Amino acid sequence: MDERDHIESLISVLNETYGTISWWDAPFDEVAIGAILTQQTRWENVETALNRLRSAGLNTLAAIAAADPADLESCIRGTGFYRVKSARLRRLATFFLDQYGGMEEIDLIPTDLLRRSLLTVNGVGEETADSILCYGLLRETFVIDSYTRRICTCAGVSLPADRLRRIFLSALGSNTHLLRSCHGQIVEYAKEYCNKKRCQECRIRNLHE
DNA sequence: GACCAGGTCCTTG
DNA sequence: CAAGGACATGGT
Numbered sequence: 001m002d003e004r005d006h007i008e009s010l011i012s013v014l015n016e017t018y019g020t021i022s023w024w025d026a027p028f029d030e031v032a033i034g035a036i037l038t039q040q041t042r043w044e045n046v047e048t049a050l051n052r053l054r055s056a057g058l059n060t061l062a063a064i065a066a067a068d069p070a071d072l073e074s075c076i077r078g079t080g081f082y083r084v085k086s087a088r089l090r091r092l093a094t095f096f097l098d099q100y101g102g103m104e105e106i107d108l109i110p111t112d113l114l115r116r117s118l119l120t121v122n123g124v125g126e127e128t129a130d131s132i133l134c135y136g137l138l139r140e141t142f143v144i145d146s147y148t149r150r151i152c153t154c155a156g157v158s159l160p161a162d163r164l165r166r167i168f169l170s171a172l173g174s175n176t177h178l179l180r181s182c183h184g185q186i187v188e189y190a191k192e193y194c195n196k197k198r199c200q201e202c203r204i205r206n207l208h209e
Numbered sequence: 210g211a212c213c214a215g216g217t218c219c220t221t222g
Numbered sequence: 223c224a225a226g227g228a229c230a231t232g233g234t
Contacts, residue, residue: 024215039216045232046215080214080231088217125217145215187215212234220227 003157007167010155013203014185020177023184024135028103029060031136032096035128036088037079049076061093088123095121111139126161134183138176142168143183147190154194154204 024031030050037046052075053059058067072086079085099117100106106114111133118129126144133139144161152164159167172178193202 035215038214040214040229041216041231042214042233048232078231081216081229082231084217084229123217127216131215143215147215183215190215214231214233216229218228221225222223 003159003163004167004171006155006157007152007164008171010151010157010204011171011182014182014189017203018185018188020181021184021188023180023187024131026135028136032061032092032132033059033064033089035131035136036085036092036123037076038131039085039128040081041079045079049079052076052078061096064089065093065097084123091121091123106137111141114139115141130165134176134180138180140169140174140176140179141165142172142179144168145183145187147187147194148183150194151186151190151204154202 024034026034033053034046034050037049050059056071056075058064058072058075064072069086069090072089073082076082076085076089095118096106100109109117114137115129115133118124118132119126124132130141130143133141134143142165144164148164149161152158157164157167168182169179172182189204192198193204199205
């Protein structure tokens with residue numbers, strides 16, 4: 001059994017457990033905003049912040065770029081690191097506005113180029129970039145986050161993020177719906193089973209040997 | 210009251 | 223390059 005086989009087994013277990021799912025189905029702007037806000041932060045707190053942003057009319061990149069930083073910070077305080085995140089949101093917003101202006105422009109950019117371009121934005125790392133590409137723009141990429149690392153370690157595969165990404169991409173093919181579903185399954189599975197109470201009943205741990 | 214959460218950047222050795 | 227720290231609030 002090599003790493004690729006382990007990942008394929010993992011994918012099978014996830015599909016048996018949940019089937020194909022729809023996950024993080026949101027407008028582009030809100031995916032981009034949420035991708036920053038969820039850095040090192042529980043999703044429930046991000047939801048609260050997104051609701052505040054909607055109420056304040058700050059749930060678009062254009063509005064954020066033009067907003068008073070204090071207003072932005074008061075909306076997102078509950079997600080932690082709010083000063084850092086408000087600066088990151090602002091840079092990401094101006095990045096998209098300055099570079100591409102509209103969705104028509106973005107749609108013309110190849111995924112690998114767009115990814116490299118996103119990674120030049122201060123505050124956008126690999127996970128944030130892939131989240132925006134995968135869930136906001138439905139591009140062919142795969143998100144490697146702490147849940148993915150954890151569940152892969154459980155499955156006996158400890159590799160750097162970029163290697164994991166290649167393996168998942170290769171195992172899942174180019175179906176973007178499937179790529180979004182699989183990462184969603186991982187998050188749901190990890191939240192449900194990969195904690196102190198339930199780790200014993202985790203089916204992933206028994207995949208190898 | 211520790212301890213952790215769907216990271217990323219910056220500084221040091 | 224690897225390791226360590228900073229950023230900060232909200233829930234177990």
